[in-house]
Amino acid sequence: MYKVKVxxxxxxxxxxxxxxxxxxxxHTMNYSEVEExxxxxxxxxxxxxxxxxxxxxxxxxxxxxxxxxxxxYRYEIEEVVPS
Amino acid sequence: MYKVKVxxxxxxxxxxxxxxxxxxxxHTMNYSEVEExxxxxxxxxxxxxxxxxxxxxxxxxxxxxxxxxxxxYRYEIEEVVPS
Numbered sequence: 651m652y653k654v655k656v657x658x659x660x661x662x663x664x665x666x667x668x669x670x671x672x673x674x675x676x677h678t679m680n681y682s683e684v685e686e687x688x689x690x691x692x693x694x695x696x697x698x699x700x701x702x703x704x705x706x707x708x709x710x711x712x713x714x715x716x717x718x719x720x721x722x723y724r725y726e727i728e729e730v731v732p733s
Numbered sequence: 734m735y736k737v738k739v740x741x742x743x744x745x746x747x748x749x750x751x752x753x754x755x756x757x758x759x760h761t762m763n764y765s766e767v768e769e770x771x772x773x774x775x776x777x778x779x780x781x782x783x784x785x786x787x788x789x790x791x792x793x794x795x796x797x798x799x800x801x802x803x804x805x806y807r808y809e810i811e812e813v814v815p816s
Contacts, residue, residue: 659775672798676797679796683780683783683789684778685734689774690775691772691775692772692775693752693755693771693772695769696768696769710764714758
């Protein structure tokens with residue numbers, strides 16, 4: 651079994667209005683030390699044993715989980731031994 | 734300066750319909766090895782130097798960034814030295 655963590659973030663050049671809204675909200679709450687907020691997605695996938703895990707995860711990310719026009723992705727694959 | 738990574742995930746007991754939809758989409762695309770998908774948020778904050786960073790980040794998470802009734806959060810704080 652595999653546990654996969656996928657991180658999807660907006661590309662550096664893409665405007666993040668949601669992050670801007672969160673930043674303003676934090677400033678209103680007196681957290682004025684916050685300079686920038688960027689918001690992304692975090693996904694945890696559980697996979698049964700299969701071949702080519704890394705290749706298949708990469709495909710899932712580029713085809714469905716991330717929009718590669720505006721987003722970058724990275725992932726961590728961890729093999730889990732059921733106890 | 735600090736770079737803070739915040740991960741917000743749904744609590745184990747909370748249903749994740751968005752994750753379920755992504756799982757079904759992946760099955761339709763023949764990634765039948767996917768057993769479970771849980772979707773969360775990932776945020777990157779940039780902070781200017783300030784005291785009590787950890788305490789203040791914890792407050793931001795519990796007050797605004799996460800809904801602690803249904804979500805858990807964790808964070809990583811990294812000090813960045815401007816070059």
